[in-house]
Amino acid sequence: MSKKAPKTIFTYQDAAMAKAISSVMPDTYHKLYTWHIMQNAFEKVNPLFRGPGGVDKVLSKFMYCYDEEEDAY
Numbered sequence: 001m002s003k004k005a006p007k008t009i010f011t012y013q014d015a016a017m018a019k020a021i022s023s024v025m026p027d028t029y030h031k032l033y034t035w036h037i038m039q040n041a042f043e044k045v046n047p048l049f050r051g052p053g054g055v056d057k058v059l060s061k062f063m064y065c066y067d068e069e070e071d072a073y
Contacts, residue, residue, distance in 0.1 A: 007029065008029040012032070013037070038059060
């Protein structure tokens with residue numbers, strides 16, 4: 001290994017893992033796998049969304065169709 005911290009780490013949703021990553025590698029971005037987010041949504045809130053696409057359509061829009069803020073500097 002290069003003994004350098006990675007720029008980004010992708011993990012499943014785990015509070016202990018997130019805390020450890022931010023503590024040990026403060027300059028590393030911690031991202032969640034989209035697959036895990038979608039699976040949790042299907043399991044927990046899908047019945048709340050009626051109609052074509054359900055939670056998949058709603059969450060996909062939030063996760064993939066966004067505009068990044070431009071720096072104000």
